[in-house]
Amino acid sequence: LELLLRWLGPLRPGERSPDTGPLMVFLLALAPIAAGVRYGGFALPGPLLWSLRVALVLAALGLMVQWLILARFASDKRRFIARHSGWSGAMIAALVLFFGAGFIGGLKAQTAAATLIALAGAIHRGVRGMILSPSLHNRPSVTLVLGFAGLILMGTLVLWEAPRSLANGVEVSFVDALFTATSATCVTGLETLPTGTTYSHFGQTVVLLLIQLGGLGIMAMGTFLLLSTGARIGIGGRAMMGEVLNVDDLGRVSRLVTLILLSTFAFEALGALAFYPWFQDQHHGAFAALFHSVSAFCNAGIALQGDSFQSFAADPRFNSIAMVLIIAGGLGFLVLADAGRWFTARFKPRVRARHFTLHSRLVITSSAALIVFGALVFWWLERNGVLAERSTGQGALASLFQSVSARTAGFSTVDFGTQEGEGLSVATRFFLLCLMFIGASPGSTGGGLKTITFVVLLLAVVALFRNRRRVEIGGRCIPDDIVKKAAAIVLCYAVTIFVSVLVLLASDGSKFGLGPLMFESVSAVATVGYSVGVSNSPDLSTTGKLVLIVLMFAGRLGPLTLVLVTGSGRGEPPPVEYPEERVMIG
Template sequence: MKLAPTQVLVLGFAAVILIGALLLTLPIATKSGESAGFLTALFTATSAVCVTGLVVVDTGTYWSTFGQVVIMLLIQIGGLGIMAMSTLFALILGRKITFKERLVMQEAFNVNSLEGIVKFAKYILIVTFLFESTGAVILSLRFLPQMGLKKAVYYGLFHSISAFNNAGFDLMGNFNSLTGYVSDWVVNLVIMGLIIFGGLGFYVLLDIYQQKHLHECTLHTRLVITITFFLIVVGALLIFLLEYNNPKTLKPLDFSTKILASLFQSVTPRTAGFNTLSLPDMTTASKFLTIILMFIGASPAGTGGGIKTTTFGVILFTVLSVIKGNDETVTFKRTIPRSIVYRSIAIAFISICIVLSVTMVLSVTEASNFLTELYEVTSAFGTVGLSLGLTPKLTVIGRIVIILTMYSGRVGPLTLAMALAQRQKKNKAIMKFADEKVMVG
């Protein structure tokens, strides 16, 4: 049976999750020496491979070093993608990359051409190593005075990999994430830098490196940079204003730390999942803003999730073009093809349907309020990992539903829909029917 590239990706992620879950069920994976149980292991493995960060047990205190290393490897595989890791092993073994594998890589990396696809995969591996190793060294040096050499190096590596892959897993214990480092500029800036660069997408990083100047880059790169910058700045400003007088978040902090914390809480919904402020104590408006940022997420061909910045950007500029009376979507003096506009709308619509449907299910199965349930579901779908505390309390049904939500969010709503429908790209012309108008609005 021949599988379409989208189906290979969907099944590949599922296989890695299953292997990870089986490893985490081993007694050696927990500090207590007792099996975590399949559902807990499956939830954790799914969260790691889907680089989400939602957890039902605390990573730092529940899992042993073996279990934490398994989680770290799953994060790395999930962040880079199945095909990037397959390419790495193929290169190590000296095996030639087949045409079918190149097709799957094209789908996985979300690029339009097979030309240079293997070279692009090599570039992804190199960039990942450079960013993660640099982040690990700086974090290790920062942790050294309080942890000692061995623990500092281990923590530095784990959190660097988790941050660059936008995973949000941490080892700080008791579900505290990085709240103990709210005023630490080094830790905050390194984690934010890794999150942003991992979330921009490897294609954007390559384009910027090759062109040197932003105005010479492709429309995709300029759109990603513009939307990312806009979301981070506006998000930070709104969080700063909304939380400024909140005695449980920003109010006790000095002015510079307020700015740092606001910026961090604007960056982390890029699908990273770390937090330096107490999320349950944030205002309702801030929580809703975070939901919006989580839903949009990171950028294509990167380590983050969500509907992607470009999808949001295309829809935004389409709306602006309609308001201006234009028949085409125009941005940066370029016209975006209608097929891209339709794809963006489809992704957004499918994503909204998934989030609302899962939220409705949790409203029945869980003893919580609507905003908390929507927050948790959006975090799962956007592979973010931020939580208001509902995840550890989920019922069995709730855990299964969130597992499926994280999975669908990682492989992509449109990719998943196409895989399930066993759809191939159509090469033949489609019959065009007569136009007829309908009233809208």
């Protein structure tokens, strides 16, 4: 016992926790391997599999003994149990269920629960290291890039190598698996191969997890897991998460992360229940309903049907459910938080009434205006085209759905056609390209330039015409640094699209032409997922696929974020301020 206590180290409160010890690290490192063996179809030799089980069972027992000893000698036992029993107890229970079921056989529900707990623990451990690492506090952009890149790489390896991830008789290349993993993680929706027929139920589950983690953000999910175990995030960690979530008030970070997770799961659960009647006759009806609910709320645009939502085009109830999920995910969590506080004040007289912030008012107003304007223009452009054979009500419904989906999700209820010119007219494609470029709202699951960026630039133009020095709206002034950042974001997006289209024209221009390649590029960088037959064409070269992969990755993180990765990270003011001198522009 004395040797064990010396190995455990100091036992003073706050210095050691079983959640951060070497046994927990060992368990969480092997948890993904165990999950791959159990569900991915990876085959291990009998002796090696038996050794893996025995090692993990012994480690679980060691973790339990370690936890009991630390609890026994802690000065404040109640506080220790409250703060450190979470992941230790969960991991012990998970491993008992997992490997008990493995030795006995059967018990699929228990092994599934154990695997999810183990994988959640792995995310918890990895994100804990990034958030609590002092070396990354000043480089939140680097942390964000590494988190998404790591998630994409893991998803690619599972979709490419796991024997159970593919449907019978289907083979995929590494680039196609990378494309699918990037599209799911970056909640884009572009596909080189159809998800519904290429991947098995296990592979589709992997895609669903990538959509969920990518839509919420791997850092937000990890922070929630940290908070759920009672861990305290310091000022540096909160500052980093504030940068990731685009929040200036560091005191709101913990509450906002909790709100993000709870509201997301609530919307997705209700959406799955609402979708279920349309999928209940399928083999995995409940899974299909959940998949499309998560894909809609996270604005991923990935459907298990090959025609997206075209088979539901005439169903107003299905369209309404999908649009509610898409809009809720595209408004942003800050707006949802404001709306929640406003509704609480309305129904609880003792709660002080709160007004919507300027950010929320701008998001709601601009989103509503873009939806109405987009629906009217789409109907006007396609009234004699793809909407010609539909009734007035069905045409209006299709126009409204495309307007909602074009800026964020990428689901479609009309035939977009291929690069040869079928389906939508050239004018409609260009209009949808503009909507995709504007995108969703800041802090949401959608991509694009963002509505607030677009509004701020419009207000800057109005201020210039009115000869005002400051940008004003709603009795408030927009800070100059926000206006500068908006201009920088637009420039970064424009340069990214220009370079990508140039490379695509060099590699695939003779096969597709300028229009389709530009449409696909904007769809990728805006993480929308609309396609006119380029990404899923067998004629698209490997270079073209890699360009679209880079665009999806850059679009999810934001081109400006990738630029900041190479910056200093501290943002310190220059030691010398030089005199001003005017130059001619325009």
